[in-house]
Amino acid sequence: MLRYIYARELETCADLAHSMFLDRADQFKTRLGWDVQIDDAGEERDQYDALNPLYVMWEMPDGSHGGSMRFLPTTGPVMVNEVFDNLTGGNPISSPLIWECTRFCLSREAGGNVAGALTLAGLEIMRNLNIAHFAGGFDRRMVRIIAALALAPRSSGRQAQAGIKSALGCGNTMPRPITASPCAQEFPRRFRSFGLICLLGVPRPRRQCA
């Protein structure tokens, strides 16, 4: 099942949270080889986890973590403005209507439905929290995953102007029917403005990524 939890409330599901941070270490450090910090407990955490972000987690039947994402409003500190400022040309993106989505992570045990469920969660968040856009820096390899979520890039404008190596607008607003959720029917109407923006390109020299 999907769970929406702010960092401050993670203690209410400590095992699930621990399992998420372990899976993040596994995905970002072990599998992708990013320069991320792993603590003594084997968890991957960064400074943004300390800012009380909102997590969406897929909880597996056994209570462990199947997949997750992390959200913060761009009115505060976010990676697109601090870590990926080479992608935005140093010009911060900021609005209460734009939130950043980072640390998209899937457990090795996750079934094929989990990524889809997380996409649904992203849309639910947009609707319920009144967010017009998501922004996020992504590894190039993510494009394939995003495409698999039926959020296929509609057009991509790669360019090198203004310090942005390449930018890709994503977000066909019509995810394939993912679940039997009654709200699924409403997506096309409500999300005409769905705007997931991916700032493509791995920032160098730090191979840290969202």
Add this chain to the structure above:
Amino acid sequence: MTTKAELDKILKALDATKTLEGLQGIIESICAEFGIDHAMYHWVDSAGDHYYFGTYSDAWTTQYQTKNYTRIDPVVLGCYQRFHPVDWKRLDWSTKSAREFLKDASEHGVGNQGYSIPIRGPNGQFALFSVSHTCEDEAWEKFIEDHSRDLILIGHYFNRKALEFEPDRRPEQAQPLSPRELDALTLLGIGYSRAQVAKTLSISEHTLRVYIESARFKLGALNTTHAIARAISAGLIII
């Protein structure tokens, strides 16, 4: 019914406000414009001073302070833990103290419906912008669906203004518009469609929308037309 033109007027008045007292007038005009009973803004600054502007009765604000209700109020407790706006119905009113607080509030004329927007400013600043009204659930849901985005933006602009009055405040670090944002506004201003602008700038329309949204917020505008007008009057773009 609110119109963008009327809301623009409120934002212009907010911009022109030079005194703290002026902010009270803005709050009142927000109520009138949206046709709601109450609106309020509350911020405790780093020195522990309270900034409160709102339409609640003096009796209620006094009662609130005397009883130190910030420690009980589910709106304050709930909003402090999250970033997103919240309908009061979704908060935890189950404790005895919360129920007593609710009873006291409604006896003092606070509406049975409410919507609060937590605002995080620089250096850990936290403020709250709320609207409240007395009506049926259905009517309130409709109201929120129609106006929440405007309210979110107005709340943030109000906070931006309130910060200007903080004593010993560091000089404003105004966020300049990026070249991309300026290009986008200029092209929109001369009548290009979004598709044409995106093509001209070699970016996708979705990327363009994020630039526009960000520019709107920097300019304190509710919509794109308003943002272009502001950019022109500030001399940022020439059309």
